[in-house]
Amino acid sequence: MSIVVVGSVFYDTIETPHGRAERQLGGSATHFALAASFFAPVRMVAAVGDDFGADALAVHRARGVDLEGVQRRAGTTGRWTGRYHEDMNVRDTLDLDLGVFADFQPELPPSYRTAEYLFLGNIDPTLQENVLEQLARPAVVAADTMNHWIDNARPALEKLLRRVQILLINDEEARLLSGEHNLVRAARRILGMGPSSVLIKRGEYGVIHFSGDSVFAVPAFPLEDVFDPTGAGDAFAGGFLGSLARAGALGERNVRQAIVYGSVMGSFIVEDFGFERLSRLEAEDVERRYRQFLALTEVA
Numbered sequence: 082m083s084i085v086v087v088g089s090v091f092y093d094t095i096e097t098p099h100g101r102a103e104r105q106l107g108g109s110a111t112h113f114a115l116a117a118s119f120f121a122p123v124r125m126v127a128a129v130g131d132d133f134g135a136d137a138l139a140v141h142r143a144r145g146v147d148l149e150g151v152q153r154r155a156g157t158t159g160r161w162t163g164r165y166h167e168d169m170n171v172r173d174t175l176d177l178d179l180g181v182f183a184d185f186q187p188e189l190p191p192s193y194r195t196a197e198y199l200f201l202g203n204i205d206p207t208l209q210e211n212v213l214e215q216l217a218r219p220a221v222v223a224a225d226t227m228n229h230w231i232d233n234a235r236p237a238l239e240k241l242l243r244r245v246q247i248l249l250i251n252d253e254e255a256r257l258l259s260g261e262h263n264l265v266r267a268a269r270r271i272l273g274m275g276p277s278s279v280l281i282k283r284g285e286y287g288v289i290h291f292s293g294d295s296v297f298a299v300p301a302f303p304l305e306d307v308f309d310p311t312g313a314g315d316a317f318a319g320g321f322l323g324s325l326a327r328a329g330a331l332g333e334r335n336v337r338q339a340i341v342y343g344s345v346m347g348s349f350i351v352e353d354f355g356f357e358r359l360s361r362l363e364a365e366d367v368e369r370r371y372r373q374f375l376a377l378t379e380v381a
């Protein structure tokens with residue numbers, strides 16, 4: 082089963098307690114696509130400017146990601162600058178310039194329209210809905226968002242949520258979206274907005290999945306050094322949806338397995354700046370860490 086992803090392709094400037102990286106290729110679609118490519122065929126939708134390096138997505142191409150839906154447009158590629166605190170669960174956006182995304186009107190290649198899985202990566206919710214409308218009959222629609230859109234595009238986001246099955250969101254954003262501080266209450270509120278399932282990402286504390294009466298939690302992989310958390314949410318989403326697409330159905334066991342694979346991909350991306358670590362990753366590394374994850378909570 083193939084996955085279409087729409088999301089940002091940005092140049093990031095990142096400051097962490099470990100150092101600073103400039104003009105690092107990032108964005109929600111970039112990180113998602115690379116992580117998901119370990120599991121299923123991925124087709125990417127995004128806009129880049131005329132300053133975009135000719136071979137900037139070479140790693141993606143080498144992993145078989147379909148880049149036909151990545152449009153090159155006159156203008157500059159979007160840029161984001163973020164700074165992490167000593168507690169790397171906390172980050173501030175210092176600067177955001179959407180560049181060519183500001184007036185992007187995606188036109189999906191015909192081969193994309195029959196995809197069964199859709200990931201609406203963090204980007205303007207109006208744009209997310211525009212892409213959703215171009216798919217013939219997606220079986221699974223998952224979405225992510227960010228405080229920027231909750232603050233600045235809430236009506237469009239609420240409209241979109243009515244058509245989304247799975248929402249992936251971090252704890253701070255879940256509180257902002259729901260108006261509830263307690264995460265169980267926040268999840269209930271969000272489930273009332275449309276999605277049948279919500280996954281709350283809690284950085285180094287792992288993720289909690291809420292759906293109907295079921296709650297499932299997975300810790301983050303205990304790492305000695307978290308180098309750069311940027312993209313952890315998108316890599317998680319890539320592993321999660323990729324694993325679901327590989328399984329080909331949504332049953333409880335597949336969803337739980339997908340949450341562990343998502344956690345595996347999130348744990349790799351934070352080990353280096355940008356998607357550096359994913360570009361060196363092998364399929365066996367993914368499977369080995371999956372088994373280590375299961376062992377984390379196994380009682381002899």
Ligand code: AMP
Nearest residue numbers: 089091107108203229311312313314315
């Ligand atoms: P994550 O750490 O998974 O939340 O994803 C971080 C990525 O999101 C970075 O690589 C940024 O380029 C991208 N990003 C940051 N702000 C925005 C925004 N408002 N819209 C779309 N993408 C963004």
